[in-house]
Amino acid sequence: MNSQIAARVCAVLGAVVLGVVVVLGLFVTGPDVVQGEYVRMIYLHPATAWTAYSGIGVAAFASIAWLRTRKMSWDHLAGAGIEISAVFTFLALVTGSIWGRPTWNSWWQWDPRITSTTLLFFLSIGALTVRRLDGTVEQRARRSAVVVLLAAVNVPIVHFSVDWWRSLHQGRTLARVDRTISGLQLSTMLLSIVGFTLVFSALLILRARTNRWEDEAAQGGLGEAVSMRRSEATGGPAASPHPGTV
Amino acid sequence: MLRDALTVLTKDLRIERRSKVTTTQIAPFGVMVLVLFAFGLDELVVRGPGESSANTVSAAAISAGLFWLATLFAALLAVQRSSALEQADGGRDGLRLSGMDPAGIFLGKSAAVFLQLAVLEVLLAIGVVLLFDATLRNPLLLAATTVPATIVLATTGTIYATLTGGQRSRDTLVPLLEFPLVAPILLAASQATRAALDDRSIDGWPWVRLLVVAALAFTALGVLLFDAVLEDL
Numbered sequence A: 001m002n003s004q005i006a007a008r009v010c011a012v013l014g015a016v017v018l019g020v021v022v023v024l025g026l027f028v029t030g031p032d033v034v035q036g037e038y039v040r041m042i043y044l045h046p047a048t049a050w051t052a053y054s055g056i057g058v059a060a061f062a063s064i065a066w067l068r069t070r071k072m073s074w075d076h077l078a079g080a081g082i083e084i085s086a087v088f089t090f091l092a093l094v095t096g097s098i099w100g101r102p103t104w105n106s107w108w109q110w111d112p113r114i115t116s117t118t119l120l121f122f123l124s125i126g127a128l129t130v131r132r133l134d135g136t137v138e139q140r141a142r143r144s145a146v147v148v149l150l151a152a153v154n155v156p157i158v159h160f161s162v163d164w165w166r167s168l169h170q171g172r173t174l175a176r177v178d179r180t181i182s183g184l185q186l187s188t189m190l191l192s193i194v195g196f197t198l199v200f201s202a203l204l205i206l207r208a209r210t211n212r213w214e215d216e217a218a219q220g221g222l223g224e225a226v227s228m229r230r231s232e233a234t235g236g237p238a239a240s241p242h243p244g245t246v
Numbered sequence B: 001m002l003r004d005a006l007t008v009l010t011k012d013l014r015i016e017r018r019s020k021v022t023t024t025q026i027a028p029f030g031v032m033v034l035v036l037f038a039f040g041l042d043e044l045v046v047r048g049p050g051e052s053s054a055n056t057v058s059a060a061a062i063s064a065g066l067f068w069l070a071t072l073f074a075a076l077l078a079v080q081r082s083s084a085l086e087q088a089d090g091g092r093d094g095l096r097l098s099g100m101d102p103a104g105i106f107l108g109k110s111a112a113v114f115l116q117l118a119v120l121e122v123l124l125a126i127g128v129v130l131l132f133d134a135t136l137r138n139p140l141l142l143a144a145t146t147v148p149a150t151i152v153l154a155t156t157g158t159i160y161a162t163l164t165g166g167q168r169s170r171d172t173l174v175p176l177l178e179f180p181l182v183a184p185i186l187l188a189a190s191q192a193t194r195a196a197l198d199d200r201s202i203d204g205w206p207w208v209r210l211l212v213v214a215a216l217a218f219t220a221l222g223v224l225l226f227d228a229v230l231e232d233l
Helices: A003-028 A037-043 A045-069 A072-104 A112-131 A137-169 A183-220 A223-234 B002-019 B022-042 B059-097 B102-130 B139-163 B172-198 B205-231
Strands: none
Touching: A003 A037, A003 A072, A003 A183, A037 A072, A037 A183, A037 B102, A045 A112, A045 A223, A045 B002, A045 B172, A072 A112, A072 A137, A072 A183, A072 B172, A112 A223, A112 B002, A112 B172, A137 A183, A137 B139, A137 B205, A183 A223, A223 B102, B002 B022, B002 B059, B002 B102, B022 B059, B022 B102, B059 B102, B059 B139, B059 B172, B139 B172, B139 B205
16 A cells, blocks of 8 residues: 555545544533533544644654664654644644633643643744754754654653642642543543544655655756656656656 | 763863853853843842841742753853854864764763853852842752753753754754753752752652753763764764
8 A cells, every 4th residue: 555545544534533523522422510511622632632742753763763774754754743743732732721711710721731732842843943954855854853852752751840840739730520531422532532643644644745755856856756746646657857847 | 982072071171261251251141140030020039138038939949940040041052152162163074073982072062061051050059049048958959950950951952052053043943942852851950959948848859860860861862863963063
């Protein structure tokens, strides 16, 4: 199965699963005793956070693989992972804030999870900025691998520090109401994580391919990249680029 | 590797001794940051003669935070200065052509930054005691906190400053990369320093353990990755 078909399969499966989650989340599962209708955010928020951390995980793995093999496909994957991580970290912060407003009567709390996610967002922004510095693709891959690995090592340090920060001081700020969820609510939440993982996989594959084309366009000229893209779409061999079509 | 580290450390410290940038620019900057915080935070930290501290925030809490923020800002200058040494007069080419172990270069440059920051921290500690009325309850805990925390600032700063050394935007890039990375270190160091100063409600040693783990992790990562970082020079 080539990457394009894999991306399509993941995207279609992800859309189907998330469609089921929408029906279950909005129409089948009931409101919560404490949170009322706002509990439905549980079908969205944890999945976005999961996807954000998956992105940095994939980027870290791909960065190690690039440092060992120096194959550019790993760098393309790392770039895709960090970019998706940045987007979903932002979404996790936004959805968390929207959920927090009615639940805690505040848009922001210095909760360990929120603080960790915020720092992860800024680490992702830093890695993306480094990837856009001037230089060759090898320089970009090298800088990106170093920055992503430093960020990945920092994730558990951030986790423990902010966890202790709140727990050593004043106990957990938030009542962890999600500990008590069970049955259909729990199944729907887990299904949303499966759906987001499928969508994440599709985005990862597509973005990694786009990264490859961007490099091809930068190195070999746009004509060659377009030719590669066409041959991939038609399944035929790559035609030589026509200068006149660029 | 250690011999190379010692060579680079000696070289960087010799340059600093001759140029006196740390003593004439970075150290005054760090102390000035402390003074500016007092202006910015006003009644939280500034007390008139004879005024009790009862109406103010805990001196230990304020002092610890200010101490580490001032150290962080000064550390940025120190690592950028350390990187700038290699940018001028073909220093970076000389470094690559010297045949020295990249891990040794990393350890040497980090150690030079560490020592400069250690001197600065002594000054800042005196500053918070004098300016913010802090008292030191546990010097051993303070030393156990500052050593690993400063190692993290020096190692991560050295990696980032070297990595971005050739970029026009390096002055803004290093803080962008360094701040979120060292945020948990700042948190842990501030908490442990509070405990070392006068706050008996906090146990500082779990924070010290976290700092030691972070210092070992980032030093190991720097030793492993600096080869790739130097390729980018």
